[in-house]
Amino acid sequence: MDVQHKPSVLDSMESAACSGIGCWPVEVPDFRDIMVLPESLPLPGKPKRMIRQGYLCGLFFLLLVNSSTAQKKYETEKERFQARIDAFMQPYRSGKEEALQRLLMRIEAEQSLPEDDSTYMAINAFHTRNRKTYNKLRLNSLKRYPAPPDTFPGYEQLSISQLDIDQTELDRIGTLVQQMANIRTLDVEESATVQYVLLGSVFKYLQDNYGVPLSGFMEGYSYGHLICTEKQDREHWQVTWVNRVYITRYRWNIATNVVDEVKVWVSDGEIRSAGWLSDATFRADTPQQELMRDVSACLWSLYDRKHHHTDTGCESALGFLEANRDRYATLRDQRIGKLPRLPEDWEEQYVRKEAPIIDDLFLPVERTGEGAYRLSESMSISEFGYQNILNHVQVRLSEGPVDNIQFIKSWIAGYKAYATPVEKDVWRLTVRFGSGAFSFTWNIRTDIIGEEQRWEKKAG
Incomplete structure (x- = not known):
């Protein structure tokens, strides 16, 4: 009798043991060893297996596109509202941190939203008070995208069961994770939990049924993705994510953030x-x-350049990066410059640790001819500010389930991130995370990374 695999969280656990509602371990590739997925998909630890803890999985993937920290100047309505969210969540960064951690641990244990929890009620009440703003921002983002095509030639539609996924658990993620992420979800790009939850199962299906190797899968993924949207009624929109490997379609309720009616197509390899x-x-x-639009057009066109020898105007991802260094540096400088400076006495609470090996912190790095470390093009091309880098490093420093919850808590409450200018185009970024802190320099124009430092809080 076949057993369906339940949606999984990529976790750094040595065994496939888990309690509560059970787990179905599945051997999966460690995608980090090939490239960084779009939006710098964070994969914690050095996982050999996928452990099913649905709500954590979805929240991890939402971190990629939905991170914000206190800023000083707000140029768009979305940035201004993010600042209001950060201000509301400030007590949960300092003072009420344990209350938020208890909520997350309870959700993990019960696999449901505890509506009697005071922290959850406060977060939910904030959304209710600001419902009009949430709906407006989400609706505006949906209207920016084109309608989907009528057909998907060369793609095979699958049932969820064909991917060995438990439909009940996928529905739970579409409800539980999305509702917990409700306070931080401001546009359609941040609604894609199921798109990434399905990633490992899609790869396994293509490998088993079409003999697709990991290198072929990752090459197809490297061409980026397109988003298409279509209104269904006042609150529901159909959202379609298309890449060269698979297509995900779901219905998104902009009032509740719930996702359902998930459909999947996979490429037949033609x-x-x-x-x-x-x-x-x-x-x-x-x-x-x-810049995001130009990146998307460039990556998508590289498929035609390779397979049809079409001159698309974009020769490579690296070529695009080099041609647009000024645009990247300007955006990154604006975003980083809004971060607060470190308090002068902050190190008094910490003990300096041996510096972490940079390869362990930044797996997707390259060595320059001078021996320096530089972000790979696959990470750099989607880094328009600083969040992807900080998310990636935090996950690399996470060492188990407790750190995973700490990571999600940091995202919901807002990161304790700081920036210090070093010289032109060079910043030192520092993040205090759980019982530790880490810091590194980053040249926002050349992507050179260095001078990493790490601390742990003093006992007592």
Whole structure:
């Protein structure tokens, strides 16, 4: 009798033992050893197995596109509202941290939202008071994207059971995770929990049924993704994520943040026709969105360049990066410059530890000819501020389930992140995380990383 695998969290656990509602261990590739997935998908530890803890899994993936920290100047309505969220959550960064941790541990244990919990009630009440703003921002983001195509030639539609996924658990993620993430979800890009939860199962299906190797899977993923949206009624929108490997479609309730009616298509491995969906671009309203749009168009076009020898105007991801260093540096400088400076006496609470090995912190790095470390193009091309890097390093420093919850707590409450200018285009970033802190320098123009430092809080 076949047993369906339940949606999983990538966790750094040596065994596949878990309690409560059980677990189904599955051997999966360690994608970190190949490249960074779009939005710098954080994969904690050095996982050999996927352990099913549904709510943690979904929240981890939402961290990629939905992170914010206290800022000083707000240029868009979204940034201004993010600042209000950060201000509301400030007590849970300092003073009420244990209350938020208890809530997350209770959700993990019960696999449901404890509506009688005072912390959950306070967070939910904030959303209720600001429902109009949430709905407006989510609706505005949906309207920026094109409608989906009528058909997906060269893709095979699958049932969820064909991916060996338990439908009940997937529905639970679409409800439980999305509702817990409700306070931080401001646009459609941040609603994609199931898109990433399905990643490992899709790879396994393609490997088992089409013989797709990991290198082929990751190459297809490297061409980026497109988003298409279509209104269904006043509160529900259909959202479709398309990449060269698989397609995910779901219904998103912008009032509750719940996701359901999930559908999946996988590529049959045949070459797509030239120019397919090359015009499926989105409206950009800010400089960051303009750069994101150009990145998306470049990556998508590289498929036609390889398979149809089409001159798309974009020769490679690295070529795009080099041609747009000024745009990246400007955006990164603006975002980092809004972070607060470190308090002068902050180190009094910590003990300096032996510096971590940079390879362990930044797996997707390259060595320059001079022996320095530099972010790889796969991470750099999607880094428009600083969140992807900080998320990635924090996850690399996480050493188990307790750190995983700490990581999610930091995201919901807001990171304790600080920036100090070193010289032109060079910043030192520092994050206090749980019982530790870490710091490194980053040249936002050349992507050179160095001078990493690590601390632990003093006992007592």
